[in-house]
Amino acid sequence: MAKVKSAEFQKASARAVRDEGIQHALTHVMDHFTEARAEAIATDYSDESWEAMRTRAAAIKAHTIGSLDYYLDLADKSVRRNGGHVHFADDAAAATQIVIDIAKRHGVKRAIKSKSMVSEEMGLNDALERAGIEPVETDLGEYIIQLAGETPFHIIAPAMHKTRGEVSDLFHDWLKSAPTSDIARLCSIAREALREKFETAEMGITGANFVVAETGTVVIVTNEGNGRMTTSTPRVHVAICGMEKLLPAIEDLALFLRLLPRSATGQRATSYTSFISGPRAASDEDGPEEFHLIFVDNGRLNLLKDEVLREALSCIRCGACLNHCPVYRKVGGHAYGWVYSGPIGAVVTGPMTGMKQAADLPYASTLCGACRDVCPVKIDLPKLLLHLRHRHAEGSPRDERTGTWMERLYMRRWHDAVKTRGALERSTRLGRLLQKPLVRRGKLRSLPLPLVSGWTKDRDFPALAPKPFRQIWREGLGEGGDAG
């Protein structure tokens, strides 16, 4: 599995905030996305309003996830009826082994890849290389970060942090191309370099945007055409997807194909949407002779088990929550430390990879709610983030306790201090007494207690009022003019 560096979130985000290149890219690129989306959802598409579409999509996904075992079974049967093979992988290692076994059986030396976030989870490229198979990313952005040896910066724009100059340098180093600042020229350099790979690769690896259970159809949404190449020219096609990617029926697609491109890139439709239902038929002119679909769990069960977090499995990976998140827009994708970033990354990374190392991520949010407002399937991301914070503080039978003993001690004391009116009155009386030597003009300059002293490092803490409101009330509000 790809290494999880989420424990370094604070350090990594501080680094990103100081990185001029990243700040420049974030400032300039994010508005492209948000403006294109706003424009796209303002245009007409059908009789259904955007809000009605989101509501319907959320219901369909919730229904599908709620009967996921049924739909996985149905999809398995449909794909096999179409002549394909279906695999069920519990974790990244199992999925990787399945891919390598297929490759070995076909004597594959080179595999071309269309974008797949699950393969990023698996760290598939490294594993293929170790097995002596050359993996070639064919999405331009993925190709660039593969050459740079990095992970995606953004779900749908993996290389958005790279300038044309950096891309030109990479191509110069790896492909011996002449340096250029012309973006069209850079694209054609990549086109030429990848053409040869398309012609010769024996295996194509893709993700799946949707899998239709009823018909056993894998749907891939792309703009460049690399997804079509990857599913057309090699002898074997392997599609890898998270187990939650299902839709029940083929007619559900229209709705999701309206929501996804508009939310992701602000397009009415992407250039290509490919529907793959098994390997080529004997009478087909071309196409892979063998088709495999791998359903991957890799920690998704931990989301499914939690009735609140389950909602995160509705995600269709459009990236809109990243684009609208004030935290992502400042720290970028790498700070989150794993494959998924932004609000959705802050939700899924911990449950999928282990809460302890990702304990900071649920706090990487201002809870402003922009993510929830733009999510095409109405995932209530702030609610999920709060839920994770709650689990973090309380501990949960499902994951190891992540709060410190001292935090828990404070919380218990706090609970004792405020749980009844009598307790509250007693504790505020005591508090007023204890704070006396520390109060300056109604504020506490520092809280001399371990752990909470950090709070007053850069700001003052409001002191308890000298007289509680209840006492003022008893003494009579009217007397002495105003209540203060």
Added chain:
Amino acid sequence: MPAEEHPNKAAFLQRVREALGRSEPLLHMPDHPTLKAALPRQEEKVRTVRARVEVSRARNIKRLVETATAASWYVHGPVAAEDAADVVAEIATGLRARRVVRSSEDIFRRVNVDGALRRNGISATVLASGRSRGRSTLKGLAFEADLGITGVTYAIAETGTCVVTPRKGVARITSLAPPAYVALVEADQVLGSMDDYFALTRLAHQKSRGRVPTYVNFISGPSRTADIEQTLTIGVHGPGVVHMVLIE
């Protein structure tokens, strides 16, 4: 003969089930309207779709021209069938195409593309087995061609889309590998929305007892990317120039 069930399937599904708080599989198909509609119901739905498509044809074509143009197709016509071949030849000469590949479909009997191209000194190669060649020569020809031409199974007005269904006579790479592409669209192939298309697809699936085309492509404009500095660039791996010829 379908492939065998994966050995981990039963255990995998059981874990999913238990995570959902159940220990047994569902006894019935879950209640989902688009999954439940039986054949007679779907037939009725498709009759409505066909009637609507028929009635709204002129409006749909007008809308298709708008959406396709917005998606950077060059749209021609609608033209009469006898003039369509000349339009294609004009496109080919305008592109200075020398090597042209095309599919083998009925539309080429109604529209004599080969003849019109020949008059302009261009010969079109048909990318289909029977006519030639093994898989590598097919690939090689497509990769070297300047222009690919195919018919479509449908066009969708909502999204400016040509639905291309690779099958016998229609190779996947004819509409993909050459740097330019021409789609021939007949008026009665124009649907209003994606809903129309999927309703028809589902009926075909039900009627053929679960068979679906192995591969379908929605083509909605030229190949494009914005992966470098969010700057839109046309023609990465697929055709950068796409023409839609509408035929009455």
